[in-house]
Amino acid sequence: MSQLDEIVQQRKSVRSYDPNYTIAKEEIEKLLRLASEAPSSSNLQPWRVIVIKNKELQKELRAIGNNQAQIEESSAVVAILGDSEAYKNAEEIFNQNVAEGHVSQEIANNTIKNTLNFYPNVPEETRKLIAAYDAGAFAMQFMLLAKDRGYDTVTMGGFDKEKFAKRFDLPANVFPITLIAIGKAQAPAFGTSRVPVESFTTFYE
Template identity: 45%
Template sequence: MSIEQSSQKVEAQFFDVIQDRRSVRYYDSEVKISREEMKDILQLATLAPSGANLQPWRFLVIDSQELKQKLLPIANSQQQVIEASAVIAVLGDLEGYTMAEKVYGMAVDAGYMPEETAKSFVERYQRLFASMPPENVLQKVLIDSGLVSMQLMLVARAKGYDTVPMGGFDPIKFVEEFNIPARYAPVMLIAIGKAAKPGHRTLRLPLEDVAFFNELPKA
């Protein structure tokens, strides 16, 4: 197989993953995802980009049937909470910048960055985020958490699993019932498992309605 053919095969597989992903709401409750495989999915998801590589996402994986029952009313009684193998709560760490020293220290140890550069980055970002208005920190954390969430769902599809992102839940009750510290902002819930019914096919707006070059159309 030529390099070009190999590249085309990889490209086709990637496009299949994107096109086959559906928001699935009915799951085979007999299918369980092992902790080992779940960790692999999450690890691959964390390869998503983030501002200054600070990776302010955190995951609470809820795979206990008892806790899924507890989550059900908080998530507007959406049945996939019970049927899916697990529900992953994606949380944004509003104090994620405090991990800067570890993040850049790992880069130094791997030979990716000089120690002096890492030190300057740590000082810069800790100072920047510590002085930033809370709403600005939240906005940045939400962006990064959205990026990792989409990557997580694509990784799951590539491994043969299905997902659905859920914004329909009560974040205040979730924080209360699951004892979430104040530094973590609930972003979304993602049900993950094996579909019992295929997700509905959906259509997207024509590209000319959403993409513009160099200037936006006048209102």
């Protein structure tokens, strides 16, 4: 069994955290940087992140998050957001690809042109679905990286997204997707069963 296999199996949703344990801002930034290697549609990287380490703000957020104790007791809450207008960053992203030597300017220019021609004509709801899917890959990568470093996490979709958006003054194109509590477990997570692969998979050979 590889180390990655072990991390995937060890990661569980922890809901009880040591309220006195802290994680440095720099450590969370490192996790976010590595998580941003996740794939995304047209490489537009539509995830946006708010990290809440302030205890008073975590307490306030708990009221928005259905009174879930882990919001207040964890070392930090990482809010994963999506940007339905991420395509507007295409020029910056692909010119950076050129600067880093990944693609030629010609390829970048064609990609920018195609992106700016396509995405504005896609319905906003579809763009939000794309952003949510991509942000989900980012979130999963973040949680696995956290576990690899000895931290515990739990993802929470059960919070008042309208109140969250208002509290953090989100622009209309940026919307909350999930909250991730991160810290040190004070009590172990419950084990969970998994349905067999054959129950959800069809092979054509």
